[in-house]
Amino acid sequence: MAKNKLLLSGNEAMGEAAIRAGCFFYAGYPITPQNELTSYMAKRMPQEKRVFIQAESEIAAINMVLGAAVTGKRTMTSSSSPGISLKQEGISYLAGCQLPAVIINVMRGGPGLGNIASSQSDYFQATRGGGHGDYFTPVLAPFSVQEAAELVMLSFDIADYYLTPTIVLADAIIGQMCEPLVLPKKSNFNKKIPPKKWALNWMDKEGKVVKSLFLKEGDLEKHNQRLQKKWQKIKKNEQRSSVYKTDDAKYIAIAYGSQARITLEAIEILRNKGIKIGLFRPISLWPYPVDMLQNITTNVKKIFVIEQSLGQMLEDVRLALPNKQIHFLGRAGGGVPTVSEIVKFIKKFI
Template sequence: MEKVLMKGNEAIAEAAIMAGCRHFFGYPITPQTEVAAYMSKRLPQVGGVYLQAESEIASINMVLGASSAGVRVLTSSSSPGISLMSEGLSYIAGCDLPAVLVNIQRGGPGLGGIQPSQADYYQATRSSGHGDFRILVLAPNSVQEMADLTMKAFDLADKHRMPAMILGDGILGQMMEPIVLSAPEEQKPAEKPWAATGTGGTRKKNIINSLYLQPDQLERKNLERYERYKAISESEAMYEEHLMDDADVVLVAYGATSRICKNAISMARSKGIKAGLIRPVTLWPFPEKALANASCRAKSFVCVEMSMGQMIDDVKLAVKCSKPVYFCGRTGGMVHSPEEILKKIEDANGGVINEHCI
């Protein structure tokens, strides 16, 4: 199949359309605006609806409405906009609705900056909104994966009736790479007998709701949901291993950072240091088994993030602090150079670093 050159943001948009998404609600924010721009051009061509909302708060609630009506729907934003969406996300989770949203992260907190960042890891995996709930978090590291994981996100969201987030960053959103866009195999759209589409006078009414005033009912609902989450965390975790067979120093990185790690790893290998990479592709569920397995033979771990250290918590939990876990971070929109990661690998390999796993 022919390779086409696309920006990461555009790949997400086209992939969504190929996955059968015909509804997009969004609000402009750098560095993800190409998703909306692409959708505004393409959706009318395929009989879809593009709507620019008055805010991210409105966008996510339009998503809630469209999803309630049973259609595949997408919204996209960057960090500050995702914060505004956290209310709606909580309601979507509480209503057991599928939805796909994209966060092309930029530096924070506050208005922060517009350069690439991975500082929304906690927000994505821990606190996407109030209450007990989880969302699926997929972290592509190439334009090809921006497309592939977007299609997958729609399937997973429908299958598990929960929100799925594509967590990218400014590099992945803005960069162009050749990709192959292949439509998913013809499959029947998920049946949604729960959708609010009108009773047609033939069935009992459907209610899409997250309100349970009786605490025992709400507890039961949450327990049920967490049973599902448990099954998901056992079945849906995805990761990539790179040069892990003999790795002494294991880098753990996702998204654009994982690519820079690969450069650093080949530099380290040329110096005789056995470095490898585990790249979580799903951040929730986190591929903890892969890390636990690696901890049996690896000497140490280095968590590389464009943040002050967020995923490192999951890394430490996964390896149960059996090996030292070091941190290599940049923040505020600054991006690692391969050399600074190499330095950390050398330190970790030589045991120079004193900060230990707590």
């Protein structure tokens, strides 16, 4: 067992956090920039007498995870953008079958093969379901190695409590950078997780079935309504965000993941110049932390959205704040808005 105080890359930290959260089954497939996570699990899972499989494809990996979830064990897969596209079939089935699982996406540049640099261009895919059918998945976005570990642990609890696939949306910078961290014993999730009576690790008097098929007229609609109730409950209960120097702010910058980390430095520079600006950092991207965002922006004049994409989270900000003046700075394809670019951009509007 590794120690509690560690120096790890984000990828390795997420692997260790999964193990400490009780992940029994992990399947993955090679893809940059998340390979350290897969190789970490290859080494650590057998040490813990748990299952590691290098699958023949991302599709096989997510379906193995589906099989593991059916047995009631905690299970996870990880990949990066193109691989996550392949996993969407399985994620849709997990959502339809109401099975808990954790999926980590260490985002890289797209579309297509793109490149292996940091990007945040899978925001739409992650926050709008991603696969076919009417569903959502909780999405958590870490901005440090410490938080990456914490959010992986939390995502297992959210997945088990709501019976839903849960996405940890990291980016290449978070996955690759090394930072000291203290691994928590458990997540800060405060609801009691019910026993998995539906799991196929035991048989009732009659055989149990896990499925997402509802052929009889009206049955699938009812199933979707039940799922909808669950999404609404998650929307109400699981909004997470962090704020920095927003109390007296006239201006708010909004960024998540590694981009929030970069934006923090720009906030410091602007504050030193006497500009009253703060940072709003969504931690849950779905549900989007609308309530907190609306609360802290009552007296705010201008909003600056900064992303490693050409404007995806921007749409959620616009939906949350329809009457605010919103300015957007984004770079895509591996381009990362730098501290000086952010400072220059914001100063243009102040």
